[in-house]
Amino acid sequence: MEIKIKGFQHLGIPVTDMERSAAFYKGLGFENVMASDFVMNGEKGVMAMMQRGDMIIEIYQLPSSLLGDIKTRKDGHIDHIAFDVDDVDTVFETLKSNGYQLIEPAPVFLPFWQKGCKYFNITGPDGERLEFNQIL
Template structure:
């Protein structure tokens, strides 16, 4: 049986965790040996989001603090703040086309470019059967 992304799947890329105080979270994860490998601040809505990619032993966490008007809802989540699981793909457009052809519920209208990493990255996300967000990401 052929699986989705059969020749376009490179494994887990990162786990996205929204936080309410970015420096507190960076310090916390440093205590477990995670080191920052990237930091970016970018506009989002009426504010800005600051993101840190933290890495240890091949595990990559995306810690990000959304604009202040979103932090209250984040504080009130009952099951914790894990937002998404991201998988690495070789060809983001091919992955998007395949998910679309398979009838998956895609959140974005197409792959979105972010000015992350040296040359940027592109991503899109789908919803799993229980509403979980699964992101597909290609570092350019």
């Protein structure tokens, strides 16, 4: 089995104050190259892709009713590792047919970037979340 991973795409970090975190990463030389709202459990959250050179950090603020989960974490705040792929649907089917633990029932479209993106996640052996993402 060969999965064609082009490279590391981004690192996702949940934050409790989007403005404070965006300013922090801007101070480290990152630029907000894309921001968007999203809906989770019927409530609005916000996200931003902060880029410096080839590095992208996704910072996102969950809806206020879910922020308590972030504040009580004991093991750090890195949420997932994302891999850039050419064909997310093919990767999904390959991993599904090889018995990987899929989180989503199918790749999910998000209106991020210029034309959107599609992604899905798998769970690793220690509960880590790995995202496979295709920018359309």
